[in-house]
Amino acid sequence: MAIAKLLIVDDEKGFVDTMAKRLTKRDFTVVSANSGTEALEQLEENDNIDTVILDVKMPGMDGLETLKEIKKKYPLVEVIMLTGHATVESAIEGMKQGAFDYLMKPCELEQLIDKTKESVSKKHKHEEKIVEARIKEITGRRP
DSSP states (O other), X not given: OOSOEEEEEOSOHHHHHHXXXXXXXXXXXXXXXXXXXXXXXXXXXXXXXXXXXXESOOSSSOHHXXXXXXXXXXXXXXXXXXXXXXXXXXXXXXXXXXXXXXEESSOOHHHXXXXXXXXXXXXXXXXXXXXXXXXXXXXXXXX
């Protein structure tokens, strides 16, 4: 069974393909996108994505715009921002807007895996709290 389902979003197709292969070998299920628009389409088609690994710098809809849309439509999905040296400010802004964390590119695979596992754990805890609240609401209504 897969550890989690991830969406990798980066306009560098080679980077996406390489990361997808490496993460798949580590028992993650991986979906990919090469733009912010494509990422939103993938999220719509795959309702069980746990974490999005999102590049900040992309043509068209950049990472921050994509993050805003993800958090608006899929608030429980965690987002890890990937950034180069020149865009650290953007990554910090992303965290203010709800990103789980950010990593500098190129990042070590183990570091990405650790952050991803942390983000998945956070998402699952939020989901459990929601289920518990719903159960309390339902059982609290009974006479």
